[in-house]
Amino acid sequence: MIDWAYQNVIIRGFESGLKRRKTFPYWRELESSQWRSRRDIESLQVRRLRVLLNYCNTYCRWYRDRWAQHGIDVHGISSLADLRAFPITTRAMMRDNAADIRSSQNGIGFVSKATGGSSGAPLRFLIERDANDRRVAAAFRGYGWAGASPGTRQSHLWGVNLNPMSMRRRMKEHFYARLLYRRDLLNSFQMSDSNAGGYVERLNRFRPKVLVAYANPLFVLARAIDERGISVHRPESIIVGSEKLYEHQRALIERVFGSPVYETYGSREFTLIAAECDHHQGLHVTSENMIVEVVDDQGNAVAPGEEGQILVTDLYNTAMPFVRYAIGDRAVAAAGDCSCGRGLPLLEKIVGRQMDVLRLPDGRNLPGAFFPHLIKDISSVRQFQAVQTQPDRIQLKLVVDESWNADDGAELRRRIINTIGESSQLEIRRVDRIDLTAAGKLRVVVAYPDHRTVRQPRIAG
Numbered sequence: 001m002i003d004w005a006y007q008n009v010i011i012r013g014f015e016s017g018l019k020r021r022k023t024f025p026y027w028r029e030l031e032s033s034q035w036r037s038r039r040d041i042e043s044l045q046v047r048r049l050r051v052l053l054n055y056c057n058t059y060c061r062w063y064r065d066r067w068a069q070h071g072i073d074v075h076g077i078s079s080l081a082d083l084r085a086f087p088i089t090t091r092a093m094m095r096d097n098a099a100d101i102r103s104s105q106n107g108i109g110f111v112s113k114a115t116g117g118s119s120g121a122p123l124r125f126l127i128e129r130d131a132n133d134r135r136v137a138a139a140f141r142g143y144g145w146a147g148a149s150p151g152t153r154q155s156h157l158w159g160v161n162l163n164p165m166s167m168r169r170r171m172k173e174h175f176y177a178r179l180l181y182r183r184d185l186l187n188s189f190q191m192s193d194s195n196a197g198g199y200v201e202r203l204n205r206f207r208p209k210v211l212v213a214y215a216n217p218l219f220v221l222a223r224a225i226d227e228r229g230i231s232v233h234r235p236e237s238i239i240v241g242s243e244k245l246y247e248h249q250r251a252l253i254e255r256v257f258g259s260p261v262y263e264t265y266g267s268r269e270f271t272l273i274a275a276e277c278d279h280h281q282g283l284h285v286t287s288e289n290m291i292v293e294v295v296d297d298q299g300n301a302v303a304p305g306e307e308g309q310i311l312v313t314d315l316y317n318t319a320m321p322f323v324r325y326a327i328g329d330r331a332v333a334a335a336g337d338c339s340c341g342r343g344l345p346l347l348e349k350i351v352g353r354q355m356d357v358l359r360l361p362d363g364r365n366l367p368g369a370f371f372p373h374l375i376k377d378i379s380s381v382r383q384f385q386a387v388q389t390q391p392d393r394i395q396l397k398l399v400v401d402e403s404w405n406a407d408d409g410a411e412l413r414r415r416i417i418n419t420i421g422e423s424s425q426l427e428i429r430r431v432d433r434i435d436l437t438a439a440g441k442l443r444v445v446v447a448y449p450d451h452r453t454v455r456q457p458r459i460a461g
């Protein structure tokens with residue numbers, strides 16, 4: 001009842017009345033469109049895609065020129081497959097050509113945002129206002145699948161803004177988070193093995209219906225609870241996002257909290273891209289608002305069940321359109337439909353951020369994923385980061401617990417040298433903590449800067 005009142009009276013009044021946003025009507029539309037057939041949803045996408053591409057051709061000089069160079073007929077779109085003729089847009093292109101990608105239409109309303117530099121340089125971009133309402137609506141829906149509609153009591157273990165805030169700003173944030181959306185914000189930046197108890201106390205006091213968290217700090221918290229046998233409040237569901245969630249992490253989190261985990265996938269550029277429903281057969285794509293492709297390095301669609309890089313086309317953001325934008329993450333597209341009956345296609349799994357590739361002095365490329373694969377078997381390592389400090393020098397920083405011994409170090413060294421060879425120097429260094437990115441994420445592999453543009457080759461397992 002309280003949840004209902006929050007959602008339908010307070011939040012709706014704020015969004016629709018005070019802010020004059022269309023979030024609630026769009027949300028209602030999405031709640032209905034998700035049950036339409038796959039075919040219906042695709043024809044909706046094609047219709048909208050035609051409008052978008054025409055718009056870009058008229059108002060965005062960079063797209064117009066580029067497509068003309070590629071000899072593309074912008075008006076010849078009759079199916080989703082026709083989009084594959086269009087060239088891929090990279091983050092560097094968006095950044096370097098921002099002025100000509102921005103719409104030249106007069107009087108267009110927008111909000112301005114930026115992505116952090118967790119995978120290289122930051123990007124500033126614009127979102128048209130109406131498109132922004134649509135994505136907030138899509139986030140309401142996707143979180144709703146996990147029982148976290150707006151207004152439900154939630155604790156967020158999340159990267160909290162590090163910049164010093166003015167009093168006014170602090171009050172505003174408090175209003176939004178605590179009073180309007182009933183969220184208790186726990187700073188994931190401060191999370192560590194040693195202070196986990198304080199976080200548990202706060203969860204036990206606030207008693208959230210849903211716990212929303214970054215994958216890594218939540219895993220650290222779950223591990224500490226497990227090892228110390230602390231009793232913790234059981235939320236109805238747990239939503240994990242923003243960082244790659246590994247299967248072993250998911251298993252531990254579900255066991256320790258006794259609640260189902262819902263994985264979500266989103267980004268600053270597009271908000272919620274995909275999320276799990278309660279059938280847990282993959283992540284449903286927000287297809288009414290965007291087209292998500294999984295492609296190989298040449299931009300051709302990969303078969304369902306195979307891994308590829310993700311391209312996103314935002315169907316509504318005209319202020320600064322993203323067309324076939326390589327977001328830098330990899331995923332596996334699913335073959336079948338979800339048994340829940342929603343027509344929204346599934347991503348079988350998010351493989352994760354396209355990790356840095358280390359170019360070795362002998363000319364080989366070492367996929368960043370090598371390190372997590374190797375280290376997950378060594379239980380005394382709590383956290384790690386591999387940094388290529390020089391073209392021929394790799395520093396592996398480790399946060400370890402008391403079960404760490406010299407054998408672990410020797411074994412780790414042996415296995416790494418086995419793979420990288422003798423041409424790189426390897427330094428294994430124990431540290432107290434590893435710094436997070438400005439967005440609060442852990443960047444596990446950092447290549448020597450000149451080499452960052454190299455693509456990650458496919459790796460097994």
Ligand SMILES: [Zn+2]
Nearest residue numbers: 277279338340
């Ligand atoms: Zn489903």
